[in-house]
Amino acid sequence: MKMRSIFRISLLLLPILFQLATAAPPVTKPGCQNRCGNISIPYPFGTAQDCYANEMFKIVCRETANESAPRAFISMINMEVLNITDGAAIVNGPIMSSNCSDRQSNLPALNLTGSPFFFSFGNVFTAVGCNVRALLTGIGRQVVGCDSTCSADSNQKTLLYGQEINSLCADGNCCVARAPYRMQVFQPSLDTKNGSEDSSGCKLAFLTDETNFSFLNITNPQALQGWRSVPLVLAWMMDYSIWRYDKSTMDCKYFLYESSVSNVSGYECSCSNGYEGNPYLGCTDINECKDPNRHSCLGITKCVNTLGSYKCEVNKYWIVPILVVVIAGILSLLAGISWLYKLAKKRKNIELKRKFFKRNGGLLLQQQLSSNHGSVQKTKIFTSKELETATDRFNENRILGQGGQGTVYKGMLEDGRIVAVKRSTIVGEEKLEEFINEVVILSQINHRNVVKLFGCCLETEVPLLVYEFISNGNLFQYLHNFYQNEDFILSWEMRLQIAIEVAGALSYLHSAASIPIYHRDIKSANILLDDKYRAKVSDFGSSRSMAIDQTHLTTNVQGTFGYLDPEYFQSSQFTDKSDVYSFGVVLVELLSGKKPIISSTSQETRSLATHFIVLMEENRLFDILDVQVKEDCLEEEIMAVANLAKRCLNVSRKHRPTMKEVSAELERIGLLHRKSIVQQNEEDTNEKSTMVERLCNWDAVPISATCDFDNARSVQSTVAEPLITYNTL
Incomplete structure (x- = not known):
C-alpha cells in the first residue's frame, strides 16, 4: 500500500514537473478549450470540432466520480494523457504480465499503426522478474530484449540489443534495453531463461520514460502487483497538408520510417530560437528586452528587440553625457600632455640656453x-x-x-x-x-x-x-652704383666728409681709447651711412685691443683681399699701420669710384692700390678719377687727398703716416674746402651781375676738356714734409 501511494503521488506530480520543464506555454486555437482538468491541450490537439487538426488528435475529457478533476484521453488510441509538450505526449502506458496471480495474462498488444503516434526514443523496455527473458515482438527482424537475473551480479545479465543501461536495475530482478526508434507496436514476450529452476514466478514488461524511471521501485516484482500503468512518451508527426510551414520562424524535420510492420512519415516542428508559441499555429517573436534574463545589455546600453534575437545599443539618453565625459577626458588628457610637453620643453630650453650661454x-x-x-x-x-x-x-x-x-x-x-x-x-x-x-x-x-x-x-x-x-646702407654700395638713384649724387664734398669722419674714428681707436684697438678689416663695405650720410665704422669681429707699441702675430691672415697690408700678408704681423693701409685703399675708392680689385678686359685682375700708385708715379691721376670728382674740379684738394692716399699705401709700413696724422691732414683739407666755399659765396655776393669764373677756365680749353691734372704738382711723400702749404689768414 505504501508503494502504491508513492506511485500515485508521482503520477500527480508528473504533469506539474512537465509543465515547469516546458519552455513556452501551450497555445490553442482562439475560442477553443485549452485545458482538461490539470492538463493543457495545445494544438494540434483539441476537445471540439475545429479545435484539433484532425480526428487523430481529438481529446476526450472524462469526468470521474472519485476524482474532482476530469481526465484527458486521446480518443483514437484511448490512452490517458498526463501531459502534452511540443512533439510529445506523456500517457499512461500498459504493464504486460505473465503468471501473475492478480493480473490478466496475455493482454492484447498496444498497436499505434495507422495513427500519427509512435513510441518515443526516450522510452526504455523494462522486464521485471527472476530469470526472465523479455523480447519485443511485432517489430520485424529486429531482436530487442534482455535477460534478468535473480541477483545483483552484473556478469549474469545479458543485453540483447542497444546500449547497456542495466545500471537502472543495479539490484537485480530486472533488466532494461533501449526501445527501437519510432516503434508503433508494443507486444512483449516473457519467458524463463533456459535451464532456469524458477519458471513459475511473476513476470512483468513495459515501456516507460527513462527520465521518470527513478520514480519506480522495481527491485521487487511483487511491489508492482498493484500497478496498472506507467508513464509512456508518445511522439507524433504532422502531415504537411494540414498546417503552414514558415522556415523563418520554426525548425522542422521530415522523417520517414519504413518497416515490415508499419510506415511512419511526417514532420516534427518546434519554434526557432528567439520565437515562441505553437509551431503548428505560428511562432511569434520573443521580446527578449522584457526579460532581463534573456538579454545581456547592461550599463549604458539598452536592449533593442529584433526578429528572433536582440541587439544592444547605446542609450540615446547617455550619448550626450558620454560625449561630454569623453570630450572632457580627451581635452584633459591633451591639456595634461600639452602641459607636460611645455614643461619639458621649457626645462629643455632653459638647459639649452644655459648650454648655449656657456658655449x-x-x-x-x-x-x-x-x-x-x-x-x-x-x-x-x-x-x-x-x-x-x-x-x-x-x-x-x-x-x-x-x-x-x-x-x-x-x-x-x-x-x-x-x-x-x-x-x-x-x-x-x-x-x-x-x-x-x-x-x-x-x-x-x-x-x-x-x-x-x-x-x-x-x-x-x-x-x-x-x-x-644705420638706415642708408654702406659706402661700397654708393661708390659702385648699387643704388641707381639719379636724384642722389655722392659729391666730392660728401666723399671728403666721409673720409674725415672715418679717419677720426680710426684715430680714436688707435690713440684715444684706453687701450689701442686695431680694426683689422677696414673697407668701404664696413663704413655705414646714417640718414644724414654720416659715416659709421662697423664690423669689429676681427678687431683686437693691443697694448701700446705691441703688434699682433696671427697664424691665419684675416681681412679682405684688395685691402690687406702687403707686409701683414707676408709676415702675419698686424700693427696700426695695417689699418692705415686699408684706409688708403678706401681713399682711392673715394677718388676713383672703382672696386679694390679691378677686372681687365683680358679677364685678369689687379689691385686698385697698385694701379693707383703706378698712375701717380706717371702723373696720370686724371685717368683714374671718378667722373663726379672731376666735375667738382677742386684740384688742390683732390691732389692733397691723392698724395695722402699714396703715403698710406706705401709698401713699407714705417713710411706710412699714423691714423692720427692722417686724420689731422684730412681735417686740414676739410678746413681748406670750407674756406674755399666761404670765399666762393663772398664772390657770388659781390658779383651778382656776372658769371662767377670757376677754378678752371673753361673758355680756354676745348669743350671736352676738364681739370688739368696732368700738369699738377706731384707731392713726394715724406714724414717731415707737410702735404699742403696753407696761407696765414
Whole structure:
C-alpha cells in the first residue's frame, strides 16, 4: 500500500514537473478549450470540432466520480494523457504480465499503426522478474530484449540489443534495453531463461520514460502487483497538408520510417530560437528586452528587440553625457600632455640656453666686460625671446645684409628703437672668439662715427649682437652704383666728409681709447651711412685691443683681399699701420669710384692700390678719377687727398703716416674746402651781375676738356714734409 501511494503521488506530480520543464506555454486555437482538468491541450490537439487538426488528435475529457478533476484521453488510441509538450505526449502506458496471480495474462498488444503516434526514443523496455527473458515482438527482424537475473551480479545479465543501461536495475530482478526508434507496436514476450529452476514466478514488461524511471521501485516484482500503468512518451508527426510551414520562424524535420510492420512519415516542428508559441499555429517573436534574463545589455546600453534575437545599443539618453565625459577626458588628457610637453620643453630650453650661454663664451664675456671699468653696465644682455619678437622670428624679409661673419636683420625693440641684429653664421671656437672681441671692443667705444652697441644675446645656438640701425646702407654700395638713384649724387664734398669722419674714428681707436684697438678689416663695405650720410665704422669681429707699441702675430691672415697690408700678408704681423693701409685703399675708392680689385678686359685682375700708385708715379691721376670728382674740379684738394692716399699705401709700413696724422691732414683739407666755399659765396655776393669764373677756365680749353691734372704738382711723400702749404689768414 505504501508503494502504491508513492506511485500515485508521482503520477500527480508528473504533469506539474512537465509543465515547469516546458519552455513556452501551450497555445490553442482562439475560442477553443485549452485545458482538461490539470492538463493543457495545445494544438494540434483539441476537445471540439475545429479545435484539433484532425480526428487523430481529438481529446476526450472524462469526468470521474472519485476524482474532482476530469481526465484527458486521446480518443483514437484511448490512452490517458498526463501531459502534452511540443512533439510529445506523456500517457499512461500498459504493464504486460505473465503468471501473475492478480493480473490478466496475455493482454492484447498496444498497436499505434495507422495513427500519427509512435513510441518515443526516450522510452526504455523494462522486464521485471527472476530469470526472465523479455523480447519485443511485432517489430520485424529486429531482436530487442534482455535477460534478468535473480541477483545483483552484473556478469549474469545479458543485453540483447542497444546500449547497456542495466545500471537502472543495479539490484537485480530486472533488466532494461533501449526501445527501437519510432516503434508503433508494443507486444512483449516473457519467458524463463533456459535451464532456469524458477519458471513459475511473476513476470512483468513495459515501456516507460527513462527520465521518470527513478520514480519506480522495481527491485521487487511483487511491489508492482498493484500497478496498472506507467508513464509512456508518445511522439507524433504532422502531415504537411494540414498546417503552414514558415522556415523563418520554426525548425522542422521530415522523417520517414519504413518497416515490415508499419510506415511512419511526417514532420516534427518546434519554434526557432528567439520565437515562441505553437509551431503548428505560428511562432511569434520573443521580446527578449522584457526579460532581463534573456538579454545581456547592461550599463549604458539598452536592449533593442529584433526578429528572433536582440541587439544592444547605446542609450540615446547617455550619448550626450558620454560625449561630454569623453570630450572632457580627451581635452584633459591633451591639456595634461600639452602641459607636460611645455614643461619639458621649457626645462629643455632653459638647459639649452644655459648650454648655449656657456658655449658662446658668456662666462668669458662677463669676465671681459666686468674688467672694463663698468662698461658692462652699458651693454644689455637680451633674451632670445626679445630678439625673436623684434625680428619677427628672423624673417627673411628683415635681412639687411649678409657677410662672412653673419647675417644682419632689421628689428624694432619694445621701446620703439630700430636696431640691427647681427646673427653669426658660424659658431666655431675661432668665430666665437671674434664675436666676444666685437662685444668687448664695442662696449668700450663711445664715438659718434663708430656704430653703437646696444647689447647681445648668448642664449641661442649662434651668438647675436644688437646695435644701432644705420638706415642708408654702406659706402661700397654708393661708390659702385648699387643704388641707381639719379636724384642722389655722392659729391666730392660728401666723399671728403666721409673720409674725415672715418679717419677720426680710426684715430680714436688707435690713440684715444684706453687701450689701442686695431680694426683689422677696414673697407668701404664696413663704413655705414646714417640718414644724414654720416659715416659709421662697423664690423669689429676681427678687431683686437693691443697694448701700446705691441703688434699682433696671427697664424691665419684675416681681412679682405684688395685691402690687406702687403707686409701683414707676408709676415702675419698686424700693427696700426695695417689699418692705415686699408684706409688708403678706401681713399682711392673715394677718388676713383672703382672696386679694390679691378677686372681687365683680358679677364685678369689687379689691385686698385697698385694701379693707383703706378698712375701717380706717371702723373696720370686724371685717368683714374671718378667722373663726379672731376666735375667738382677742386684740384688742390683732390691732389692733397691723392698724395695722402699714396703715403698710406706705401709698401713699407714705417713710411706710412699714423691714423692720427692722417686724420689731422684730412681735417686740414676739410678746413681748406670750407674756406674755399666761404670765399666762393663772398664772390657770388659781390658779383651778382656776372658769371662767377670757376677754378678752371673753361673758355680756354676745348669743350671736352676738364681739370688739368696732368700738369699738377706731384707731392713726394715724406714724414717731415707737410702735404699742403696753407696761407696765414
